[in-house]
Amino acid sequence: xxxxxxxxxxxxxxxSWPMNVMKSYKARxxxxxxxxxxxxxxxxxxxxIISKLLNTAYMAAFADKWYVLFFYVLNMCMVxxxxxxxxxxxxxxxxxxxx
Numbered sequence: 756x757x758x759x760x761x762x763x764x765x766x767x768x769x770x771s772w773p774m775n776v777m778k779s780y781k782a783r784x785x786x787x788x789x790x791x792x793x794x795x796x797x798x799x800x801x802x803x804i805i806s807k808l809l810n811t812a813y814m815a816a817f818a819d820k821w822y823v824l825f826f827y828v829l830n831m832c833m834v835x836x837x838x839x840x841x842x843x844x845x846x847x848x849x850x851x852x853x854x
Contacts, residue, residue, distance in 0.1 A: 758823070765826040772833035779840040783847050793838050800831035 779788065804827050807813050813820060848854045 758820070762823060762826075765823065765830065769826055769830050769833070772830055772837070776833055776837050776840065779837055779844065783844055784853065785841055785844045785848055786853075788841055788844070790838075790841055793834060793841060797831060797834045797838060800827055800834060803827050804831065 804824065807824050807827065813823075817824075845854070
């Protein structure tokens with residue numbers, strides 16, 4: 756049962772990241788974004804992935820539960836893209852004299 760709630764959490768986060776990435780891409784500014792928050796979430800996903808890889812019960816059933824790890828990695832990649840967009844937008848802010 757706990758796995759079901761973990762999947763719901765991962766899918767909820769996963770649904771929100773693409774919208775956040777598109778917003779960052781279109782906004783072309785860092786206003787309203789927190790670098791600290793993005794980095795914290797990114798490392799949180801890394802910790803979640805490591806936790807899954809070190810969990811012997813999960814790894815023993817990996818063939819049946821691979822999708823959980825897949826969504827952790829997918830979400831981490833989306834946060835990584837948002838971090839890259841933050842760097843791009845930071846440079847754009849500097850060029851436009853916003854910072």
